[in-house]
Amino acid sequence: MTIQWFPGHMTKARRQIEEKLKLIDVVIELLDARIPLSSRNPMVDEILKDKPRLVLLNKNDLADPQVTAEWVRYFADKGLPALPIDAANGTHVKEILPRVKQLWAHKIESQLRKGINPRAVRALIVGIPNVGKSTLINQLAGKKIAATGDKPGVTKGQQWIKVGTEMDLLDTPGILWPKFEDQLVGMRLAATGAIKEELLHLDEIALFVVKYMVQNYGAGIQERFAIQELPEDLDDVNEMVKVMEAIGRKRGAIVSGGKVDLDKASLIIIRELRAGKMGRISLEKPF
Numbered sequence: 001m002t003i004q005w006f007p008g009h010m011t012k013a014r015r016q017i018e019e020k021l022k023l024i025d026v027v028i029e030l031l032d033a034r035i036p037l038s039s040r041n042p043m044v045d046e047i048l049k050d051k052p053r054l055v056l057l058n059k060n061d062l063a064d065p066q067v068t069a070e071w072v073r074y075f076a077d078k079g080l081p082a083l084p085i086d087a088a089n090g091t092h093v094k095e096i097l098p099r100v101k102q103l104w105a106h107k108i109e110s111q112l113r114k115g116i117n118p119r120a121v122r123a124l125i126v127g128i129p130n131v132g133k134s135t136l137i138n139q140l141a142g143k144k145i146a147a148t149g150d151k152p153g154v155t156k157g158q159q160w161i162k163v164g165t166e167m168d169l170l171d172t173p174g175i176l177w178p179k180f181e182d183q184l185v186g187m188r189l190a191a192t193g194a195i196k197e198e199l200l201h202l203d204e205i206a207l208f209v210v211k212y213m214v215q216n217y218g219a220g221i222q223e224r225f226a227i228q229e230l231p232e233d234l235d236d237v238n239e240m241v242k243v244m245e246a247i248g249r250k251r252g253a254i255v256s257g258g259k260v261d262l263d264k265a266s267l268i269i270i271r272e273l274r275a276g277k278m279g280r281i282s283l284e285k286p287f
């Protein structure tokens with residue numbers, strides 16, 4: 001399957017970021033804690049060059065804590081301290097402003113030395129669609145200023161938002177990149193909600209999710225959906241479809257004649273994964 005998702009507005013969003021860059025002191029790069037590398041826009045390094053950068057792993061409430069700990073080590077090894085957060089509930093959000101200020105401290109000090117009153121630090125927030133940029137901004141600002149929503153493509157344009165007196169934040173529309181270097185990257189982005197649902201074959205995405213869960217979280221789904229035996233051969237599609245059907249049956253996705261409606265089952269699998277109802281699941285590991 002090829003996912004076609006790079007509409008014109010994404011090119012525009014990229015251009016708008018490039019235009020604003022000279023006004024920006026620090027970049028906050030928001031990644032999805034469940035898929036940190038796959039949610040990392042390969043164009044970002046190219047666009048942002050050497051702007052001071054803070055990496056945040058959002059939606060950590062949905063990610064596997066052990067895997068997140070591995071990711072934190074992975075980024076630290078690369079000299080990029082990454083802070084896991086949960087923007088929806090505000091977990092660790094208070095640690096962000098001090099870190100942003102730290103990245104900008106040398107400029108503040110030099111302004112003070114020159115007798116200039118330091119202005120608010122200007123931060124740009126970038127990340128894939130639906131990763132939680134606007135939610136984080138609202139959390140930092142302490143009020144609902146930016147529109148948020150449970151689907152990609154909610155923020156349409158850029159918007160400056162004041163976070164107290166110390167930081168101004170630029171909210172941007174989420175951007176994806178024109179080509180996924182790896183089919184799995186597309187699957188992970190689709191499963192976690194970065195790509196518009198209308199563009200996807202949900203059954204393929206659900207199959208990918210079920211296969212990953214059988215491989216990595218087998219005991220959990222066996223228990224949750226009362227499945228007697230899981231397939232041993234991960235590449236046996238028929239066996240995986242049986243697991244999808246078992247989940248669908250358990251959730252009442254039945255058509256007349258008692259057969260499972262696989263489309264409905266697929267939707268249920270994806271919805272439950274995204275809502276964290278299958279437990280804390282990461283879909284990517286750092287190796």
Ligand SMILES: Nc1nc2c(ncn2[C@@H]2O[C@H](COP(=O)(O)OP(=O)(O)OP(=O)(O)O)[C@@H](O)[C@H]2O)c(=O)[nH]1
Pocket residue numbers: 058059060061062085086087088089127128129130131132133134135136147148149150151152153154155156172173174175
């Ligand atoms: N569970 C969980 N949900 C979150 C978290 N942060 C954001 N969300 C949810 O994710 C969805 C997307 O959030 P937005 O803030 O609109 O995402 P965005 O990055 O601004 O998306 P675009 O504007 O479309 O690029 C919303 O339903 C949020 O409630 C989090 O840390 N945990």
Ligand SMILES: [Mg+2]
Pocket residue numbers: 133134135147148154155172173174
């Ligand atoms: Mg937004």
